[in-house]
Amino acid sequence: MILLKSIQIDSLAGLRNAVQTAIVLEHATIPPYLTAMFSLANTENTKIAGLIHSVVIEEMLHLTIACNLLNAIGGKPVLNKPNFVPTYPGPLPGGVENGLIVPIAKFSKNLVKNVFMVIEEPEAPIDIKLGKSANAFADLTSKLKARIEELQGKENLTIGEYYEYLTLLLELFEITAQLKGETVFTGAIENQVVDNNWFPANELFAITDLDSAKKAIAIIVDQGEGTSTDPFIESEDEGAGEHEPAHYYRFEEIYKGKELVIDPSAEVGYSYSGAVIPFFPEQVPNMKENPKMSDYPPNSLAYLNSKLFNYNYTNLLNSLHETFNGAPAKLSNAMGSMYALRLYALKLMALPAPMSPGFVAGPSYEYVSKGDLTEKEVSTLEANKVKR
Amino acid sequence: MSYLNTPRLTFSGRFQSDVSTVNNDPNHFNNATFQSSFQDYQDEKNANGWWNPDGTGNFRLIDLSIQSVTYLDGSSTKDPKVDPIIGMSIMDTDSRVAGKMVDLDSQQQMVSEIWGLIVRIGIGDTTFVKGDYEVAAFTNIWFNRSTDKSRDAAAAATYQSVIKNLEWSIENSGSRYLKELKETSPENLSIQFTVDRYNGDHTSPEFTLGRMVGAIGPVFAEEPVHHIKGRQLFKQVSTVNYAMAIVDDKLKKVVLNLSNSLQFGIAAQKPLDIIDAEGKPEKIATATVGIIETANLTLAINTGTNENPDYTYLGRINYDAPGWYEQDAGICTFDLSDENYASVQENPLVILDYKASQNNVFGLNENITPMWQEQVNYVVADTYVFRMNPNEKATVNFYATRFGKPLANTSIISQFDTANLLQAPDNPILGVPLGALKYKAAVTTDAEGIASMELLASDPKNPRVFIDGQLYAITYNLEGEFFADCNPSNFISVLVFDSVDPKIIAKPTWSDLQPTMQLFSNLYPIMSKGVFKLANQEVVDGHAEMLKFVFAKEVTDPNYMPVTRDLSKDKQQMILNYLDAILKEQKANA
Numbered sequence A: 001m002i003l004l005k006s007i008q009i010d011s012l013a014g015l016r017n018a019v020q021t022a023i024v025l026e027h028a029t030i031p032p033y034l035t036a037m038f039s040l041a042n043t044e045n046t047k048i049a050g051l052i053h054s055v056v057i058e059e060m061l062h063l064t065i066a067c068n069l070l071n072a073i074g075g076k077p078v079l080n081k082p083n084f085v086p087t088y089p090g091p092l093p094g095g096v097e098n099g100l101i102v103p104i105a106k107f108s109k110n111l112v113k114n115v116f117m118v119i120e121e122p123e124a125p126i127d128i129k130l131g132k133s134a135n136a137f138a139d140l141t142s143k144l145k146a147r148i149e150e151l152q153g154k155e156n157l158t159i160g161e162y163y164e165y166l167t168l169l170l171e172l173f174e175i176t177a178q179l180k181g182e183t184v185f186t187g188a189i190e191n192q193v194v195d196n197n198w199f200p201a202n203e204l205f206a207i208t209d210l211d212s213a214k215k216a217i218a219i220i221v222d223q224g225e226g227t228s229t230d231p232f233i234e235s236e237d238e239g240a241g242e243h244e245p246a247h248y249y250r251f252e253e254i255y256k257g258k259e260l261v262i263d264p265s266a267e268v269g270y271s272y273s274g275a276v277i278p279f280f281p282e283q284v285p286n287m288k289e290n291p292k293m294s295d296y297p298p299n300s301l302a303y304l305n306s307k308l309f310n311y312n313y314t315n316l317l318n319s320l321h322e323t324f325n326g327a328p329a330k331l332s333n334a335m336g337s338m339y340a341l342r343l344y345a346l347k348l349m350a351l352p353a354p355m356s357p358g359f360v361a362g363p364s365y366e367y368v369s370k371g372d373l374t375e376k377e378v379s380t381l382e383a384n385k386v387k388r
Numbered sequence B: 001m002s003y004l005n006t007p008r009l010t011f012s013g014r015f016q017s018d019v020s021t022v023n024n025d026p027n028h029f030n031n032a033t034f035q036s037s038f039q040d041y042q043d044e045k046n047a048n049g050w051w052n053p054d055g056t057g058n059f060r061l062i063d064l065s066i067q068s069v070t071y072l073d074g075s076s077t078k079d080p081k082v083d084p085i086i087g088m089s090i091m092d093t094d095s096r097v098a099g100k101m102v103d104l105d106s107q108q109q110m111v112s113e114i115w116g117l118i119v120r121i122g123i124g125d126t127t128f129v130k131g132d133y134e135v136a137a138f139t140n141i142w143f144n145r146s147t148d149k150s151r152d153a154a155a156a157a158t159y160q161s162v163i164k165n166l167e168w169s170i171e172n173s174g175s176r177y178l179k180e181l182k183e184t185s186p187e188n189l190s191i192q193f194t195v196d197r198y199n200g201d202h203t204s205p206e207f208t209l210g211r212m213v214g215a216i217g218p219v220f221a222e223e224p225v226h227h228i229k230g231r232q233l234f235k236q237v238s239t240v241n242y243a244m245a246i247v248d249d250k251l252k253k254v255v256l257n258l259s260n261s262l263q264f265g266i267a268a269q270k271p272l273d274i275i276d277a278e279g280k281p282e283k284i285a286t287a288t289v290g291i292i293e294t295a296n297l298t299l300a301i302n303t304g305t306n307e308n309p310d311y312t313y314l315g316r317i318n319y320d321a322p323g324w325y326e327q328d329a330g331i332c333t334f335d336l337s338d339e340n341y342a343s344v345q346e347n348p349l350v351i352l353d354y355k356a357s358q359n360n361v362f363g364l365n366e367n368i369t370p371m372w373q374e375q376v377n378y379v380v381a382d383t384y385v386f387r388m389n390p391n392e393k394a395t396v397n398f399y400a401t402r403f404g405k406p407l408a409n410t411s412i413i414s415q416f417d418t419a420n421l422l423q424a425p426d427n428p429i430l431g432v433p434l435g436a437l438k439y440k441a442a443v444t445t446d447a448e449g450i451a452s453m454e455l456l457a458s459d460p461k462n463p464r465v466f467i468d469g470q471l472y473a474i475t476y477n478l479e480g481e482f483f484a485d486c487n488p489s490n491f492i493s494v495l496v497f498d499s500v501d502p503k504i505i506a507k508p509t510w511s512d513l514q515p516t517m518q519l520f521s522n523l524y525p526i527m528s529k530g531v532f533k534l535a536n537q538e539v540v541d542g543h544a545e546m547l548k549f550v551f552a553k554e555v556t557d558p559n560y561m562p563v564t565r566d567l568s569k570d571k572q573q574m575i576l577n578y579l580d581a582i583l584k585e586q587k588a589n590a
Helices: A011-028 A030-038 A046-072 A111-118 A140-153 A161-180 A210-225 A245-255 A301-323 A327-350 A376-386 B176-184 B322-329 B339-344 B418-422 B503-505 B510-523 B525-530 B539-543 B544-551 B569-589
Strands: A002-007 A154-158 A258-262 A270-276 B008-018 B058-070 B090-091 B099-102 B113-115 B116-121 B128-133 B139-142 B156-168 B189-196 B211-217 B231-237 B243-248 B253-255 B264-275 B281-293 B297-300 B311-316 B331-335 B349-354 B368-374 B378-383 B385-388 B393-402 B411-416 B437-439 B442-446 B448-457 B469-480 B494-498
Touching: A002 A161, A011 A030, A011 A161, A011 B128, A030 A046, A030 A111, A030 A327, A046 A210, A046 A245, A111 A245, A111 B311, A140 A161, A154 A161, A161 A210, A210 A245, A245 A258, A245 B176, A270 A376, A301 A327, A301 B469, A327 B525, B008 B189, B008 B322, B058 B211, B128 B176, B128 B189, B231 B349, B253 B297, B281 B322, B297 B339, B311 B331, B311 B339, B378 B469, B385 B393, B385 B448, B411 B448, B442 B448, B448 B494, B494 B503, B503 B569, B510 B525, B510 B539, B510 B569, B539 B544, B539 B569, B544 B569
Parallel strands: B058 B099, B385 B494
Antiparallel strands: A002 A154, A258 A270, B008 B058, B008 B211, B058 B090, B090 B116, B099 B113, B116 B128, B128 B156, B139 B156, B156 B189, B189 B211, B231 B243, B231 B368, B243 B253, B253 B331, B264 B281, B297 B311, B297 B349, B349 B368, B378 B393, B393 B448, B411 B442, B411 B469, B437 B448, B469 B494
């Protein structure tokens, strides 16, 4: 389970920072999930790849929702800075030290068990513990402050609690503002990303007030963790025709090798006794873990393709940044770059890793705008900075 | 005005062209005979999918740095302390997918176009000016540019176009050059570059990379987009290639572009000072690649005739100076006295080789070889590559000049010449039926020397059977002259797509789409390996939303599908209608 450092927030500015932290966190899971998925391309592990793909897509949705939320309350999402990208291997940003080190690695069942399921683990996974309150989002004003104080009193928060904390603060600030005839939802509606070509309208919608904000945050939490009684996502929180388990349980399906189904004979009402999810490990390219552009000699094909991957990845973050800062139509540019990213990753995984016999190269997710420069360019840049 | 005018900058570095090569063989378009080995890299015995079957089509600008600027007043610098833009970069997009390089057709690969490229001037994540590169085809390709290389690596070609939709943010650049450029040409910029020494060896770390030098300058509306309205220097020997020049009327200079005109090779054995193992200095001869220095080139005006020339010398061309190619991008300038300025208006330019004139004893005609001569009367089609659908019209704009000035009220004659220009043995027949492409055989230039010729396409009715549409080549010349008097690189290439039965377009089934989707799947393997297996109905139906998005894109968008840009409007509509029906069905079932 990922625990976030509890933070004291007493202003709207503080709340905006906390939402930016959520954006950084939502993004941070994407590169490791994507890499595992890329390593399954063109193998017979299509079922596993499909499950990871469905999680990645939802993480992208969560990123989008978090950006919409920050825009709605008058903040400005930042995605185009080198420190937006976490260092892999490393802990997830904003998390407390719990020993979890997230790598960039090829797919393996151990990766799913020891990393992905830890990232997505709910506070009380159903097979371990049952019986917590079903509705964490109590909206009674009188109870707001008490629950906020309770959460602030905790040393660490789960991701679910973190979002609950954000929701409660949002509610408190909004009520306070409304008493003065104001609102915290001052963001321009044009900045909301609501492109329903990519996500259905019940999952992605404009955040303009408290109700839509609460509904949007609930989607993130429900898709990520599920509720404490049902491992499946509630139907109003997913696309038409879908009936998917929350991320933790989707990863557990992969690990156990069978689909999760409703099972009245099981103690908790569910069991992994559905269709088989096969895994053919010998087909997965042997990608060296945590590749870095600097691992490869500059005079190698792996370096060239690593640089192009990173360049494209940087372009992707730049286009998302533009998308979430007043140009929502640019989401389609970002989608194009997403597909291009995959092609670059596959090119890397088809190349031997220089100086590592038996391994293939892989993507490193480095923000390269500056790193892309030659020494001469860097010195020119520095010289010009002084001049200005 | 163009990239040869001021304010001008030069740049050099590398480019990537990750073109896909399975479609380089016309016979690979035949789904019935396609084999999976056509998607493998070529080996010693088999051509297979040629040298880059996994190509994405991506075209990128890499490591391009600005080498020099020339200001409005003609003064020039290569010093970043004088102008901070020196050493900065020419880059492509920072926020979408790469531009694409695409052939017109498997049977016309000599006019590859660049689509969806963004050009930025800046450094790192700082952009001073950014715009869209207007689609352009290469010209003046020659395959003996680099004598130390073979095949594609030995070739060179040039691209000229404009950068439009400019966004400027130069306030903090501290660059006099950018300030002058914005003031002179705020709407569009002219850009020309030469590409060569391309690496097509998939085992090399330089695979898909090549060398690029180029220039950027101002542009005005009345100029052609892909050529200069200037002086055309035609090669007289086989070891050089076309050159061009302008006479800058404001600065009274000749500005000559030799970027794609001279051969490279193992140029010299240059001694290199090193320290040997015992600490003693030692001179070691090393072979370096450079311009082959054979001729003593001088620019002149010929006030006589070709048979009895009378040369006025404008100056030696210092192409052998260190860094000339990379820093000056092959561009040389020559001052004109008032007398020479007047003379050059009505006499041709010529580039000479003086083998025996080391003492500068001019006038020894017997020792002088003309290497390039100006084509005094000249006509060129600005855009010369067209993709057309039945019942579509397109316009060819001719620019006719005499000594680089408009040639008014002159007839331009056009004719089909497909068999001579495009025909290849054993491949589907080209250029028939003639009636599927109509144009007016003679058009007359206006006061600006411009004449427009309309192309009208109709359904060629699938003469190539397994390749959509038909290719045509049209040559042109000034009345009373020959196409040989034009630059033969610039003949007009037209691809006319086939029609599809409107009933099928309206209600397509998977079996109507399947052959087209199978073709993409065969010819563009990276898509099937990396993203979607397009020949699979389940996959297409399952990704209908995404596919609709890319198939409905503007052809100029880098995300447009197919990357190869060889899909007819009818087939595009058929695919979109199919996807719409699938999406409707999916919604109804949900």
